[in-house]
Amino acid sequence: MDTLLTQILNSLFYASTLFLIASGLSLVYGVMRIVNMAHGNLYAFGAYVAAWAVGLAASTLHWSLLFIVLLVGALAAAAVGALLEPTLLRPLYRRPEEYQLLMTFGLLLILEDVMRLVWGPHPLTASALSDALGSISFMGVTYPGYNLFVIAVGVVAAVGLGAFVYRTRFGVMLRATSQNMRMASALGIDVKRVYVQAFTLGCLMAGLGGAIVVPIQGAVLGMGIDALILAFVVVVIGGLGSLEGAAVGALIVGFVRTLGITYFAEVELAVLYLIAAVVLFVRPAGLFARA
């Protein structure tokens, strides 16, 4: 029973970080029809900045304040997004969509090495935070408190993002642009601004994902690429452009990964990709596709 609960919590922990990454990817695609291949590297960038900021502040601030310092990572990724969209993506909207994908691939290469250039080849850690929360015992299991915190952040982010997209005025503009960009523009929505905001929000989610896992996993080179591939699996299963899809996809991938690590570690990734391929075969646009 207690191992089962631990496994479930592990799955939820995975699902939570995956949702943070995949929701941003999905949001950007939903609004702009761009699959951002650099998304994983923005996640890694968030992780690096958060680890760096926590490292700077760790000696002077009380540990509870360090949770706020983590947000620096998310904000840094958002700032990069706000900078990239108008300068490098906007000139390509008139071109065939291949070019946008190619551009984000170029950004992936650049960001990967920028992180190596700034923070060097050695991993950064921020374990002060995960240590501070220690372990919590309940219902016969002992579980790291920080992992529970990550699960909570994932749930809050899912609810918050859902409320934002479906309940606010900006959300309406976002969805209108997503459904018909020209019509939205004709109705007086500043599409350019919506694009910047959507891209920035997507990057913010990626950065938040990176910042939140860094106390556990640390920031290492290549983490962005691994995360991107998993996020692709999530959005392919759930349906690109759908928030519910990102949540359900993240849960499915989270549980399959946990099962995989226990029972079929060798082919865990292969099984995930096969699930994605099967879903695409049966439901071409994913489980929660709107169109």
Next chain:
Amino acid sequence: MSPAAARRSAAPQLAAAALVLIGLVAVPWLFSTFQTITVCYGLVFAIAALGYNLLLGYTGLLSFGHSAYFGMGAYTVALLVKYMEWTSMEAFVVAGVLGAGAVAALFGIVCVRYTRIFFGILTLALSQVLWSLALKLFWVTGGTDGLRVPTPKLFFSLLTPAEDKLEFLAYRYYYYVLILFVAATAVMWLIVHSPFGKALQAIRDNETRAEFVGVQVRRYRWVAFVVSGAFTGLAGALWVPLNGLTTPDIVYWPFSGRIVFFVVLGGFRTFWGPIVGAMAYNYLETYAVGYTVYWQLVLGIVFVLIVLTLPQGLAGTAEGLLRRMRRPAPAT
């Protein structure tokens, strides 16, 4: 374009190609062993790029999973060496092409049902299935250590491996690769200028119209996918003896990105673009790696600049300039 006009425009291209070929034949005499081997890598990558461009340039499908077929070509050879103790390069070439073609046929069934972004993601995801198998089934594939491949026997064992491996690679093996490169280029030229190639371009330009004039869109895409995979597999099979080792890195998706890079750098709207791009990329990477550890940054910046300012790629831009020079601006 009328047949006569087509012949007229093809003639200078073929003449230029013949000149380049003479240059390529002379490479081992003119340059150092290191330079020759670099060109040899370039030729191998050019074959992969040619195959890739049948999908991107001629069929309009952006694959991010061609590492699967390159890797399949390479691993087929390596596994034949390890388990069957084969040594003949001809057998390797045939097996590599068949192995990669078979995987492409299988993956293609799923992938060609989609276009655009889903095609890209699906090819990527499937290629990563192969990658994780190459990585995780280490008792078969050697895992991250990879598999070693000794120098093979060329031309039905008429040419046995030379004593000095570098000598062998820079002369005999270089010419072997060159011959196959020329053959692959000629075959690809015939394919894209055949009715089949024209049908693919019709699908690229307007799928619905192509369907209406009787092109079986999905089947044609599938055939293009398999041919593309087989060409890339040929490149993989030729690459292994050159590299001496195959690791899961070549099945990992950044390698697919590299093939995309070749084609975008050279220009995917011209026949010669991928070849130019693969050769240029190979030099760019070799020198960038030599000068700085941040070579990926250099490549990324070059890539972003190409996408922003030279969407036609090197060959496409050069072709446009030539055309403008030959035909002065019309009088207004």
